[in-house]
Amino acid sequence: MLLNEGAPNQVLDLWRARIQPIEMKQRLDNNRLENSLESIINNRVGQCGEHSHINFYLLASTETQMPVFRVNALNMDHQFVVIGDHRELPAHELVIADAWPTFPLPHTAEIGAFSIGAVLDVAPREALPGYDVDDCTLLENSRVRFPLQSPGDVSRSRLTEITRFSDLYMQLFSMRDDYRGVSYEHDGVDMNFDMLPASYVNDRMKHKSNFHYHQSIYS
Secondary structure, eight states: OTTTTBOTTBHHHHHHOSSOHHHHHHHHHHHHHHOSHHHHHHHTBOOHHHHHHHHHHHHHTSOOSSOEEEEEETTSSOEEEEESOTTTSOGGGOEEEOOOSSSOOOEEGGGBSSOEEEEEEEEOSSOOGGGOOOHHHHHHHHTOOSOSSOGGGOOHHHHHHHHTOSSOBOOOOSBOGGGOSSEEEETTEEEEOOOOOHHHHHHHHHHHHHHHHHHHHHO
16 A cells, blocks of 8 residues: 555556556656655655565554564565564575565465575564554555556556566455465364455456556557
8 A cells, every 4th residue: 555556567557557658667766766665655666675675664663573684585675574583584484575576465475485595674563663664554455455556547648668677567466376366274183364355356466467468459
């Protein structure tokens, strides 16, 4: 919700955003120059670094049962948040909070697609006031409703502009293909995490279908 325009290296986000692709790229550059949480939220765009930054702040400002870590993925250009100390706990007790993909769902490290690498930030279980995100900002963004843009608002020029960019991805999920559900079993016990709002998922899938449709008629 806080980065509701999306990620400038995701084809689907460049297609569905209310702003033009080139402006998304410019806002990402602003994030990197200012390097602050306020800038990230104001620009409303971000890649994995920005997503993990916000995730870490939200969790660090909340009392949790285990410490929180912002980490690099091992041997991969990716960042995410882990609840629990990976140096002490088994993978099935570590919760991965990765808001980066198109369909972000919390999951345990045992079924995650990324291994944990270098630690970037650490917060204890206690809530830290210094990491608070402004309540007004959270309230305003929580009111965001999907879709942000209807398929009729897109154009051939947007499609052309997207194809000019390099290093783009069409990611739909952060977990291994075998674990696309929100429920799973561990040691014979059924486990589950909260589901995403249906409107969010439907919005993403609608724009994905619409993108492929326009791609086919203009190619």
